[in-house]
Amino acid sequence: MRRLLDARGRPALLWAGIAAIVLALVLLPFALAMIGTTWVRIANIAVLYVLLALGLNIVVGFAGLLDLGYIAFYAVGAYCYALLASPHFDIHLPFWVILPIGAALAAFFGVLLGAPTLKLRGDYLAIVTLGFGEIVRIFLNNLSQPVNITRGPQGIAQIDPFRLGPIDFSRTDTVLGLTVSGPMKYYWLLLAVLVVVIVVNVRLQDSRIGRAWEAVREDEIAARAMGINTTHVKLLAFAMGASFGGIAGGMFAAMQSFISPESFVLVESIMVVAMVVLGGMGNIWGVMLGAVLLSFVPEVLRWTVAPAQEALFGRQLIEPEVIRMLLFGLALVLVMLFRPAGLLPSQVRKRELDWREEPGALRA
Amino acid sequence: MTLLEARALEVHYGGIRAVRGIDLDVGEGELVCLIGANGAGKSSTLRAICGLVARSGRIRYAGEDIGATPAFELPRKGLVMVPEGRGIFPRLTVEENLAMGAYARTDPGIADDLERQYAMFPRLAERRRQTAGTLSGGEQQMLAIARALMARPRLLLLDEPSMGLAPMLVAKIFDIVREIARQGVTILLVEQNARLALEIAHRGYVMESGAIALSGEARALLADPRVREAYLGEGAG
Numbered sequence: 001m002r003r004l005l006d007a008r009g010r011p012a013l014l015w016a017g018i019a020a021i022v023l024a025l026v027l028l029p030f031a032l033a034m035i036g037t038t039w040v041r042i043a044n045i046a047v048l049y050v051l052l053a054l055g056l057n058i059v060v061g062f063a064g065l066l067d068l069g070y071i072a073f074y075a076v077g078a079y080c081y082a083l084l085a086s087p088h089f090d091i092h093l094p095f096w097v098i099l100p101i102g103a104a105l106a107a108f109f110g111v112l113l114g115a116p117t118l119k120l121r122g123d124y125l126a127i128v129t130l131g132f133g134e135i136v137r138i139f140l141n142n143l144s145q146p147v148n149i150t151r152g153p154q155g156i157a158q159i160d161p162f163r164l165g166p167i168d169f170s171r172t173d174t175v176l177g178l179t180v181s182g183p184m185k186y187y188w189l190l191l192a193v194l195v196v197v198i199v200v201n202v203r204l205q206d207s208r209i210g211r212a213w214e215a216v217r218e219d220e221i222a223a224r225a226m227g228i229n230t231t232h233v234k235l236l237a238f239a240m241g242a243s244f245g246g247i248a249g250g251m252f253a254a255m256q257s258f259i260s261p262e263s264f265v266l267v268e269s270i271m272v273v274a275m276v277v278l279g280g281m282g283n284i285w286g287v288m289l290g291a292v293l294l295s296f297v298p299e300v301l302r303w304t305v306a307p308a309q310e311a312l313f314g315r316q317l318i319e320p321e322v323i324r325m326l327l328f329g330l331a332l333v334l335v336m337l338f339r340p341a342g343l344l345p346s347q348v349r350k351r352e353l354d355w356r357e358e359p360g361a362l363r364a
Numbered sequence: 365m366t367l368l369e370a371r372a373l374e375v376h377y378g379g380i381r382a383v384r385g386i387d388l389d390v391g392e393g394e395l396v397c398l399i400g401a402n403g404a405g406k407s408s409t410l411r412a413i414c415g416l417v418a419r420s421g422r423i424r425y426a427g428e429d430i431g432a433t434p435a436f437e438l439p440r441k442g443l444v445m446v447p448e449g450r451g452i453f454p455r456l457t458v459e460e461n462l463a464m465g466a467y468a469r470t471d472p473g474i475a476d477d478l479e480r481q482y483a484m485f486p487r488l489a490e491r492r493r494q495t496a497g498t499l500s501g502g503e504q505q506m507l508a509i510a511r512a513l514m515a516r517p518r519l520l521l522l523d524e525p526s527m528g529l530a531p532m533l534v535a536k537i538f539d540i541v542r543e544i545a546r547q548g549v550t551i552l553l554v555e556q557n558a559r560l561a562l563e564i565a566h567r568g569y570v571m572e573s574g575a576i577a578l579s580g581e582a583r584a585l586l587a588d589p590r591v592r593e594a595y596l597g598e599g600a601g
Contacts (some may be wrong), residue, residue: 215464222451227439227468348455
């Protein structure tokens with residue numbers, strides 16, 4: 001498969017391939033809209049998850065720091081947008097002003113989480129980050145008194161949609177006879193943001209910082225002996241990962257026009273971790289694949305499980321929701337059994353799992 | 365000229381005093397060894413010099429007080445350590461490990477130095493695309509030393525390079541250490557294998573329960589009956 005995908009030495013083919021993929025992705029919402037606008041929304045959520053998975057991949061995949069509270073940064077970004085662009089405080093800033101603020105605020109929270117956990121690793125770090133995620137959610141739930149900031153469990157409604165000049169992202173327009181709905185516009189916007197995020201990620205991985213993350217992940221003491229400021233490097237991983245989460249959160253708030261703490265529960269964090277692990281920790285493309293699969297498959301199952309039961313047994317034997325989670329869990333177990341390093345493992349992860357099986361790998 | 369000078373160096377782990385106010389000097393161009401039994405405080409001394417553990421006392425390197433310098437700054441000053449247990453990056457290739465050694469450098473000579481390491485360690489050249497975790501113990505030790513050399517050390521600190529190696533490999537590693545010293549790198553060697561360490565060193569320090577028990581010319585220490593009895597397995601019986 002690798003040989004098939006190897007387009008080195010054939011740049012024309014590579015570019016043609018990229019162009020075809022981009023074109024397919026750009027035209028995708030038209031196809032999805034034919035099945036129903038719901039599917040465009042599902043695609044949008046999938047892209048948001050891809051953004052989240054890419055952000056978490058920096059922390060987990062590159063720097064090797066397990067973060068089970070990642071959704072907190074998504075929440076920070078979402079609430080930042082909601083508070084600065086809604087009738088709640090009657091502030092209505094444009095989105096390109098809020099998104100950087102949301103990213104910066106999320107990065108700040110990333111450092112806030114990173115600083116006290118610098119000496120922790122593995123399980124201990126996971127527990128603390130899990131707690132952090134819950135703390136943020138509980139704060140959002142309770143910051144309605146004495147000063148009403150977040151409106152608590154009621155959430156914030158009527159959040160401003162994105163506006164680009166005269167284009168309102170919440171309305172349906174007709175361009176050249178084509179119906180362009182709000183979710184479709186958001187899809188393209190998300191796609192554009194995604195491209196930027198991918199470029200940043202690829203550049204990061206090959207940079208000096210990327211190498212420093214690699215060293216910290218492998219052996220922290222040795223990394224320090226190599227002259228790497230491990231404190232800075234780890235905090236940077238937390239901050240950068242968080243800022244991507246913050247951006248995704250801001251877009252989520254604008255797209256949904258309503259957010260509440262319920263969207264930022266622990267299961268969401270676990271889901272993003274599952275996407276990263278399933279797709280292939282440390283591999284940008286693998287992580288994206290994991291995110292797309294894990295956000296689409298449950299939806300597909302949602303729409304097929306009930307009709308399938310009707311057709312097979314004539315009635316609903318098992319609640320569709322139960323079956324959905326069952327199949328979902330089964331799929332995860334199977335992937336971990338047959339592709340333990342993820343669907344598209346990073347080179348480094350693959351090596352780790354390979355060398356244990358090499359006959360010459362016995363330690364002298 | 366003294367390159368490294370430690371005075372009244374102390375290391376505490378909670379209530380335990382691992383290093384009890386020792387004085388230690390390493391002159392420019394010297395190969396000095398620090399020997400002693402397990403738990404004598406040798407590795408703690410080394411870690412204290414590198415800023416990897418909290419310490420008190422005075423440490424001067426190249427005329428500069430490094431008592432408060434964080435560990436990651438030291439390679440830039442030419443003080444490089446090979447950590448205990450080698451500390452290689454197991455999932456990276458040999459070449460990637462070596463490149464990581466030059467992380468603190470920005471000069472253009474890195475590629476040349478890489479070839480220099482391969483010339484010195486042909487085993488590593490053969491295995492440059494192999495992951496470091498698949499190397500044998502001796503090869504991993506060579507890689508750890510070569511990686512440290514990639515940082516162009518002025519003072520190289522070696523923490524028990526013979527640990528867990530077969531006698532033949534130990535001899536080979538010591539040949540390498542001697543060769544590095546001959547090339548002009550100052551070395552402080554922490555070692556449990558007292559005989560081999562004293563045979564290649566100029567001077568030696570013997571550590572016992574956190575303090576320096578003996579010190580002097582390596583040759584004199586090798587002949588010292590106290591050393592022979594306690595560390596070379598000879599004597600009264």
